[in-house]
Amino acid sequence: MSMGGAIATMIDTVTGTHATFLSGPVMTANLNINYRRPIPLGSTVLLESSLEKKEGRKTFITCRVTSTDGSKLHTETSALFLSITASHLLGG
Numbered sequence: 185m186s187m188g189g190a191i192a193t194m195i196d197t198v199t200g201t202h203a204t205f206l207s208g209p210v211m212t213a214n215l216n217i218n219y220r221r222p223i224p225l226g227s228t229v230l231l232e233s234s235l236e237k238k239e240g241r242k243t244f245i246t247c248r249v250t251s252t253d254g255s256k257l258h259t260e261t262s263a264l265f266l267s268i269t270a271s272h273l274l275g276g
């Protein structure tokens with residue numbers, strides 16, 4: 185079975201890239217993952233990331249991880265990304 189943290193990394197990468205594409209530089213503020221069914225090691229899965237809404241600096245993204253045919257739901261996620269400036273990354 186795949187580790188929850190490894191699954192979270194996959195989801196953070198996909199939703200973070202999606203949010204970056206939509207909003208420019210962002211950081212993950214909140215990642216809420218519901219693990220519904222285990223992901224067997226070595227299996228191929230589908231990640232579907234969707235924009236829920238944008239409110240000012242906030243970009244809300246949802247993401248589902250399913251089997252490739254969509255019949256099995258593995259995880260459901262809601263994520264919040266905050267737009268940041270370069271100075272935030274430098275601790276400013």
Ligand SMILES: CCCCCCCCCCCCCC(=O)SCCNC(=O)CCNC(=O)[C@H](O)C(C)(C)COP(=O)(O)OP(=O)(O)OC[C@H]1O[C@@H](n2cnc3c(N)ncnc32)[C@H](O)[C@@H]1OP(=O)(O)O
Nearest residue numbers: 196197200201204210211212213214242264266267268272
């Ligand atoms: C082709 C392109 C390729 C690109 C590839 C890129 C791949 C990258 C993909 C990988 C990407 C992975 C990226 C990573 O993994 S980034 C690494 C993991 N994330 C972090 O380390 C983030 C650490 N946290 C922070 O730096 C700050 O707290 C942030 C920047 C998030 C906000 O601090 P900031 O000082 O800026 O904002 P604020 O505190 O004034 O709050 C502002 C508003 O936001 C609301 N709020 C804040 N936090 C939360 C929360 N947790 N839940 C709900 N709401 C929250 C808050 O109430 C307020 O709302 P309102 O009162 O205004 O309504």
